Amino acid sequence: MATDVKPQDTLHFSYQALRAYPGRTSLILLAMCIGVAAIILLTSLGEGARLYVIGQFQGLGSNLLLVMPGRSETSGAGVGLVGTTRDLTLEDALALQHSSAIKDVAPIIFGAAPVSYESLEREVSIMGSTPALLSARQLELAIGQPLPDTNPRVATAVCLLGETVWQELFPNRNALGEWVRIGAARFRVIGVLADKGQSLGSNLNDMVIIPVASARNLFNQPSLFQIVVTAHSQEQLGQAQQDIERILRQRHDGEEDVTVIRQDSLIGTFDNILGALTWALGGIAAVSLVVAGILIMNVMLVAVSQRKAEIGLLKALGAPTTQVLRLFLTEATLLAAAGGAIGLLLGLAGVFALNQAVPEFSAQPPLWALIASVLITFITGLLFGSIPARQAARLDPVAALSGR
Amino acid sequence: MSEAFIQLKDICRHFQVGDETVHALDHVTLDIQAGDYISVMGPSGSGKSTLLNMLGLLDQTDAGSYRFEGRELTTLAEEKRAQVRREKMGFIFQSFHLIPRLSAAENVELPLMLMGMPAAERKAKVNEALASLGLLERASHRPAQLSGGQQQRVAIARATILQAPLLLADEPTGNLDSHSSADVIHILEELNAQGITLIVVTHDTNIGQRARRKIRMVDGRIEQDGY
Numbered sequence A: 001m002a003t004d005v006k007p008q009d010t011l012h013f014s015y016q017a018l019r020a021y022p023g024r025t026s027l028i029l030l031a032m033c034i035g036v037a038a039i040i041l042l043t044s045l046g047e048g049a050r051l052y053v054i055g056q057f058q059g060l061g062s063n064l065l066l067v068m069p070g071r072s073e074t075s076g077a078g079v080g081l082v083g084t085t086r087d088l089t090l091e092d093a094l095a096l097q098h099s100s101a102i103k104d105v106a107p108i109i110f111g112a113a114p115v116s117y118e119s120l121e122r123e124v125s126i127m128g129s130t131p132a133l134l135s136a137r138q139l140e141l142a143i144g145q146p147l148p149d150t151n152p153r154v155a156t157a158v159c160l161l162g163e164t165v166w167q168e169l170f171p172n173r174n175a176l177g178e179w180v181r182i183g184a185a186r187f188r189v190i191g192v193l194a195d196k197g198q199s200l201g202s203n204l205n206d207m208v209i210i211p212v213a214s215a216r217n218l219f220n221q222p223s224l225f226q227i228v229v230t231a232h233s234q235e236q237l238g239q240a241q242q243d244i245e246r247i248l249r250q251r252h253d254g255e256e257d258v259t260v261i262r263q264d265s266l267i268g269t270f271d272n273i274l275g276a277l278t279w280a281l282g283g284i285a286a287v288s289l290v291v292a293g294i295l296i297m298n299v300m301l302v303a304v305s306q307r308k309a310e311i312g313l314l315k316a317l318g319a320p321t322t323q324v325l326r327l328f329l330t331e332a333t334l335l336a337a338a339g340g341a342i343g344l345l346l347g348l349a350g351v352f353a354l355n356q357a358v359p360e361f362s363a364q365p366p367l368w369a370l371i372a373s374v375l376i377t378f379i380t381g382l383l384f385g386s387i388p389a390r391q392a393a394r395l396d397p398v399a400a401l402s403g404r
Numbered sequence B: 001m002s003e004a005f006i007q008l009k010d011i012c013r014h015f016q017v018g019d020e021t022v023h024a025l026d027h028v029t030l031d032i033q034a035g036d037y038i039s040v041m042g043p044s045g046s047g048k049s050t051l052l053n054m055l056g057l058l059d060q061t062d063a064g065s066y067r068f069e070g071r072e073l074t075t076l077a078e079e080k081r082a083q084v085r086r087e088k089m090g091f092i093f094q095s096f097h098l099i100p101r102l103s104a105a106e107n108v109e110l111p112l113m114l115m116g117m118p119a120a121e122r123k124a125k126v127n128e129a130l131a132s133l134g135l136l137e138r139a140s141h142r143p144a145q146l147s148g149g150q151q152q153r154v155a156i157a158r159a160t161i162l163q164a165p166l167l168l169a170d171e172p173t174g175n176l177d178s179h180s181s182a183d184v185i186h187i188l189e190e191l192n193a194q195g196i197t198l199i200v201v202t203h204d205t206n207i208g209q210r211a212r213r214k215i216r217m218v219d220g221r222i223e224q225d226g227y
């Protein structure tokens, strides 16, 4: 004789019980879905940040190496430069061109100065470099000419304007051939950069590029900020790095006083850091789900004590302990499923809203976070639901019926 | 002569209250014939409910033997006891014990659901049970929308829907007015006439006197027992 309650009946009975206590049910659902939504939102933020940073690095151009003065303690990312060291010079940069693995060498002098045209003025970043910069950083000209490919040691009074600078100083006007004032000197505009947008914190649109020798004079700064180098190919990155280190060591009397950062290893480092950040954020959010689980347990314990008479009755009607257990576990599972589903939708809606609000930043939930949040929901639901369910199943029917 | 429907022998049940031991059932020995109609009377605290709960396998025994249809029940595991309750026993309580969120029909349906009967079969059985107690038009009402008498009739329908041979009623009229009380007692007697073994615990002498066999308990012991 079949003595087990049909699964659909168990489900229906539990559903009716949940509907009968809307306050309690919605409280638990709220806690559950906040937990799940938090996991999805936070991990999406972390993942978005990771993709954003990697995108920024990739936006720098491919096969890129950065040479900076000073020796980094660690071999990885260029953090914590220590020691007083020799400056990088333009001659250092020019020497790098002897390596067969190296394609572009763009020495950089960095500064800021007011740039004005007629009555309009704007404080912008000034980058002194060579024509190789455009190729190395994968910049393109909207109109005009690149920097002249002449002796880089000789200053020339020409400049390239970033998109924003051009629009601010020459609203709806031609800029080519016009003279702008940068600091105390005058430069002729020979080109305007195509819109490149944000790249690793520096807004390339809000920038003026001048020859490196001109920048040296303008800022009275003989040493380079960095040298941007590209290798001919991905495979030659290693060779390029070795060559740079060797050439500069020779030039610096055997001192290893520069840091060469490979873009790919930098990306890897940030990828790892931000990946770990995403996990940490997910973990923090998961804690909120566990807190929700504890709330569920307490609310269910109250429910069990309030529904003692019902439990006693079910036992009097011949429901075995396992069946009572199953009924209450089903309630917990239903709550987990509904809370998880609502939380999932809320979280995804939040991510969508975030992406709408901040278009440059594209948050997206990692797949593992979606799976994990659903799994954790069910595990917390079952784990914390099972304690009250067990208690319900163990109730003495006589005591339960009399409400004791 | 074959063995009695129910045989109790030296059944004891005691509770520890503080440092005092209450003998709720004190060596109760009792034979019950199938189809009998028994009232259990006695002062409050004399063990009437404990006896009924013990008979209905809701409560344990501390000593003695309980044979039901020739089978010893005191040694049965809980899952088996649940099965016996489901198949052989119906309970009626003073406070009805209907589940408030369920309709009358759903309350009556519970035992069928618990035994795993398919929903399609249950419907007809429930309607039949409700109809026989004049409750058909109340089928979709919730307990709170029913009078006490109606609620107790729903409880009776629930207790008897599986045609259990034993019906245990603990003060079934305790919460009812005299009109509804008479109503409920008539229904119980009608069920007894159809063959069910009926045991009613009551405070009401008028009701108690109606039973064929009248048992009087005092301090956990059967003091009077007669037809």
Ligand SMILES: Nc1ncnc2c1ncn2[C@@H]1O[C@H](COP(=O)(O)OP(=O)(O)O)[C@@H](O)[C@H]1O
Residues within 6 Å of the ligand: A399, B015, B016, B017, B022, B023, B024, B042, B043, B044, B045, B046, B047, B048, B049, B050, B051
């Ligand atoms: N679970 C229990 N714990 C302690 N004492 C109990 C318990 N159940 C019943 N009793 C005691 O057992 C005695 C008999 O109780 P009961 O059978 O309910 O009496 P009646 O139904 O005749 O009023 C009473 O003294 C009661 O206090």
Ligand SMILES: [Mg+2]
Residues within 6 Å of the ligand: B048, B049, B050
């Ligand atoms: Mg009693």
